[in-house]
Amino acid sequence: MSDHQAERAQLSADIEAAALRKAEEYIEQEEGAANKLKGGLAIFITLTAVVMSVFHLYTAYAIVPTQTLRPVHVSFVLFLVFLVFPISARWRHRVMWWDWIAALLAIAVVVYAIQGGDDFTDRNTSPLPMDIVFGVALIALVLEGMRRTSGWIMPVICICFLLYALGGPLLPAPWTHKGYEVGRLVGVMYMTLEGIFGSAVDVSSSLIILFTIFGAFLQYSGAGKFYLDFSFSAMGGKPTGAGRTVVLASFLLGGPSGSGVATTVTLGSVAYPMLQKVGYEKNAAGGLLAAGGLGAIISPPVLGAAAFLIAEFLKISYLDVLLMACIPTVLFYFALFLMVEIDARKYGMHETVFEKVDTVWHLTRRYWFHFLSLVSIVFFMLWGFSPVLSVFWATVVSGLTSMLRRDTALIPYDIFRGPGVLRRLWNSPFIKAMEGGSIGVLNVATTCAGAGIIVGVVTLTGLGLKFSQIVIDYAGGSLLLTAIFTSLVVWIIGLAVPVTASYIICAVIAAPALIKLGVPDFAAHMFIFYYAVLSEVSPPTALSPFAAAAITGGDPYKTTLQCWKYTVPAFLVPFMFVLDPSGQGLLLMGSTKALANANWWSIAEVTLTCGLGIAALAAGFQGWALRRTTKVERVLLLVAGVLLAYPGWMADLAGIAGVIAAMAMQLLRREAPAAGENRPTVT
Incomplete structure (x- = not known):
């Protein structure tokens, strides 16, 4: 290779590395900018995260009282948040004394609540002064935890809801209510299972963290690389092969992860050169990558974290939520496939030969067990296991099947060969997966705890019913206008907060309007879920398109418009299952029982x-x-x-x-x- 060629290759590598660093910044905007610690502190964080994962895997199989599980989960989450996420960029990559105080206070608050037992819960309507002190401390810790992991917007929204609860008599009609004192508010938020320790934290502690552990097992066993290689081998070569590869790979990668931004970045870093080679312009390539990443949030078997909350709000099986997502997911990817097929014809894209890792047959023959891990969750649910046990055993299956090959083994084959067993175990993919499972849930878990504040206020003040009546009045009782107004409310709220948070907020304040007009509750909640997902590609928080633009070098806002072009056809689908009973067929009638008679x-x-x-x-x-x-x-x-x-x-x-x-x-x-x-x- 000549010096000129070497310089060009080095320049290309530097540009690619800079693009990936920029894309990682967008992931940090969604998941928080974590510290990168070294030495004994890093070992301590890893050990704590592993213990947290072990505890939650144990609770999946053993019986742990709800009054213990939810507070301990919040304690683990807040403890790690204050050590892993700095108070500001100035203090990044180190843990300060105030971080330790906040972390230890998170433990003290939960220990106080658990030790109080039934007496603590029974006095929620007239809490003691010390109860109020610890309750206010917990609310402050949750707000600060959200600020560190997700930014200012969600804490500010929670503070507005708290002020609404405190200042009810000062508000104009129809928003007025009798108002609640700090003690009463703390009683609900801290001393019952209706506030911070409510349904959102219940889902986070019992399902979401188990799915993040499962996703980490797949990641560190090489499943993600296999899904990419499989997609490249299956789809490469034809003019539409580049677009088809993105669509298939986004489904396979996104199904287990449920993260739109992470899927976009993982896929984009590998697939963009291929899209560029067949003739995609930077913004169009970024739009397609972001659209594929968006599919991760609505694709079984994991979907986004909000899907677990749907099951909790509706008191239905998670299998029913997966069932409802099947046809809309197929239609979403059908829309993407059509768009890439039209792209190839419209722009005269040429055939090109992609570098294939291996043939589809050889890849499948060697790594078939990664597909088994992907479908095992649904298999266990159909076998009659609960969602919690299903993901537990799917994680076990993923861990065991990873040992079928040396290059995918979570525990190295030579771990017991010679001295240094503990050192090899500590550096193994298994420990990294256990750590990654807990660290990966921190952002969502703090959001769920903060959402508990909002749900608690809405329940206490009756805000949901008031808001739904206002929406219906503005719509003049029209279901179509109510659905349009509801979608706009969800979309606007979603511009400022993550998908999980926007779903929770709108599920309690906007869903009642649709239900009041005769829409089944499952259809109303799925409608809100899909429009909450749309916020993922809407400025100013369009993190998936912005991350894709960082990789392709395109304009972030033009990339966002391209992403809308690829995804908008599928986002009229939700209107079908709220405007007419026949449209509920797209949700397979909402449950396995209803489907049997459909x-x-x-x-x-x-x-x-x-x-x-x-x-x-x-x-x-x-x-x-x-x-x-x-x-x-x-x-x-x-x-x-x-x-x-x-x-x-x-x-x-x-x-x-x-x-x-x-x-x-x-x-x-x-x-x-x-x-x-x-x-x-x-x-």
Whole structure:
């Protein structure tokens, strides 16, 4: 290699490293900027995180009282948050004396509550002075923990809710209420299972952390690399291969992780050169990568953390939530597949040969057990295990099957060979996975604790019913307008807070409006969940597109617009399952019991109708169907897509007629399709 070639290769490597560092900054915005500690302190953090993972794996199998599990979980989380996340960037990569005070106070607050026993819980309506002191301390610790992991917005929102509870008589109608003193508020937030230790923390302590441990086991056993290699080998070579690879890999990577930003960065660092090679412009490539990452939050078997909360709010099995997500997830990826197929034809993308790690057959023959880990959760649920036990045994399966090959083993084959067994165990992927499981849950767990403050205030003051009545009044009792207003509320709240937080907030203040107008509770909550997910790609917190833009070198806002182009067709789907009973077929009627008595023809009909609507919207947004569309054809396709997304036979017939008319106009035009005239740009 010449000196000039070596310099170019080095420059390319430096640019790629800088892009990945920038992308990691966006991950830190979502998950917090963690300290990178060394020496004995790093060992202590790792040991604490491993103990936390061991404790939660034990509680999955053993019986631990709820009054103990939830506070201990919060104590572990806050203790690690104050040691792992600095108070500000100035103090990063070191633990200060005030961090130790806050961490130890988190333990003291929980020890005080657990030692109080039933007497402590019984006096929640008239707490002692010491109860109030510890309760205020816990609220302050949770707010500061959220600030360190997620920024200022969520703590400020929680403070506003607390002020609403305290200042009820001072507010104008219809927001006014009798108001509550600090003692009464502390009693709910700290001394019962309705506030900070409420349902959100219940889900975090029993399900979310187990799924993060499971995801860490998959990561450190090499499952993520296998899913990428499998996708590259299966899809590479054709003009649409690059886009198809992103779509398939995002599903396989996102299914176990449930994190949109992490999936985008992991996939983008590998797949962007391939997208660039076939002709994707920077912003379009970033938009596709971010759209694929977004699918991670709505893809079984893990979905996002909010999915566990849906099961808790509705008091249904997590298997039912997975069931409801199946068809919408298929439709989401169907939309992405259509978009990449249209891209290849619209922009005349050329065939190219990608470097394949191996053939699909050889990869599957050697690493087939990674697929087993992926489906084992659903298998155990179908076998009759609870969600908690299902993910516990799936983690065990993942750990055991990793030992089938030396290069994937979580515990090295030579661990007992010669002296230094403990040192080799400490440096093994198993310990890293146990540590990663606990560290990975800190951001979500603090958000869940903070969300408990909001839920507690809403329950105490009756804010949910008031807000729902206000929305219904503004909508004039119209279900369509109520759904539109609700989606806007969810979207606006989601602009400022993470998906999990926006779902929790809107589940308690916005879902009652839809339910009051006759929408089944499961459909209302899934509607809110999907629009909370949309906030992941909406500025100013569009972290997935911003991370993708950092990798591709594109403009963050143009990349966000491209991501919207790829995802918007699928986001009209939620309206189908709230506006008409037939649309609930997209959710497979909400449960396994209801599905047993469901009309399968109706489910197939609404799914096909929705799929046709998505196809029409995809063609309309891209301006390309069989060939480049005229303005009239494009308008016809867009209107037809919206009509097909609105349940009802009249809307369906009009939508189908619109699609037929647009296709007929395309077929009757004789000019050849002008493929490849330009590369993807923002439209």
